[in-house]
Amino acid sequence: MxxxxxxxxxxxxxxxxxxxxxxxxxxxxxxxxxxxxxxxxxxxxxTTNEQVMESESRPLDTVGTRRDYQVGSSYDQYAAYEGSIRDSTRIALDSSYTKKAYYNLSKAVAKKAEENNVENSQALTDLQDFSMLITKVSSPLSSSESAKNFKTASDKVAKVLEDIQVKSYPELQSQIADLKQVTSKMDGSISMDKQQANITEFLQKSRDVLKAMNN
CATH class of the missing domain: 1.20.5 (Single alpha-helices involved in coiled-coils or other helix-helix interfaces)
Known part of the structure; x- marks a missing residue:
């Protein structure tokens, strides 16, 4: 088988x-x-694309919404502001340069107020909505209308910086007092090109206060 x-x-x-x-x-x-x-x-x-558009391509008159203040830290905003006032010869003479300086200053101050939980005020709201504060400045800096609007912006910056100082930085009281004194010398009825020294001093002292707050 x-x-x-x-x-x-x-x-x-x-x-x-x-x-x-x-x-x-x-x-x-x-x-x-x-x-x-x-x-x-x-x-x-x-992040990246928004910051590039914000800083390089979008005109200042169309920016300044509160969403801008959610980007970056207060130190980032301070650094941007510091860079925008390096050429002091253009302050109060070059319209675009001066508007950009004030725009960056307002952003830096508003962001610092946010980080320190400063109580909201009309001045802070106006800085957060900076485009509403400065859009009327379409005339040359040699006009009194421009000076009036920049004087208003300066007063609001000084007010919010003082609010931040009182809440979190008691040691900066004298610096704030100096800043307010300079602000008081600015005249909204005199064209900006005729008070360049005062405006330059205000922007530089604001920078120094922000720098001290970020140290």
Whole structure:
């Protein structure tokens, strides 16, 4: 009688495992990578792109909403302001340069007030909505109308800086007093180009106060 050879069946599970691994890899590339790219894009849109547009491309008259103050720390805002007043020869003579300096100053002061939980006031609200404060300054700096609006902005900056100082920086009382004295010398009825020294001193003393608050 002839012997019947019975071959043992090869196990199927290695093939099943291999197929599952391949399907897992395919699913990873299909589903995981697009989500990761989208997250990266969202992060970039909310930070880098917004900051670049804000600082380089958007005109000052169209910015100044409260969302601007959510970007960066008070030190970042201070650094931007410090950089915008380095050329003192253009202050009160160059309209765009002066508006940018005041815009950056308002942002830095408002952000510092936010970090110190300073009680809200009309002056602080106006700094947060800076575009509403300065949009009327469309005439040359040699006009009294421009001087009036920049005088208002200076008064509000000094007021909020004083509120911050009283709440968190008692040692800066004398510096705030000096700043308020300089602000009082600014005249809203005299064109800015004729009081360049006072305006330059105000911007520089504001810088010094902010620097002391960030140390």
């Amino acid at each position: 002839a012997e019947i050879k019975i071959e043992k069946k090869k196990p199927v599970w290695p093939w099943i495992l291999a197929i599952l691994v391949i399907l897992g890899i395919i699913a990873y590339f299909i589903y995981e990578n697009p989500d990761r790219d989208n997250l990266t894009d969202d992060f970039d849109d909310d």
